[in-house]
Amino acid sequence: MGHIxxxxxxxxxxxxxxxxxxxxxPSGNCVELAELPGGEIAVRNSRYPDGPALIYTRAEIATFIDGAKDGEFDGMAGGC
Known part of the structure; x- marks a missing residue:
């Protein structure tokens, strides 16, 4: 698979x-991820499985996950 x-x-x-x-x-408010052969990670909206997918490097996903674990995005989900 070439560049996506x-x-x-x-x-x-x-x-x-x-x-x-x-x-x-069950309301479908989810994102889904897929590992791609080139090492990238694809992200899509579960409500629109045929819709657009955004492609990220493993480093970009790791940085996002680390920030989420640290609570940097808690306010975006209605939390404190």
Missing amino acids: DNGIQASCIEGAVWRKSRRSN
Whole structure:
């Protein structure tokens, strides 16, 4: 698989195995992630599985996850 551009239609990413958090709720307010053969991570909205997917490097995802673990985004989810 060659380079994949951001905003590609998620259904066009061949072989992607999409995963979402066990904390996801039945209302469909979730994001799903898929590891790509080149090492990138694709992210899509679970309500629009054929919609656009954003592509991030592993380093970008790791930085985001570290920030989430540190509570840097808690206010964005309605928390304190």
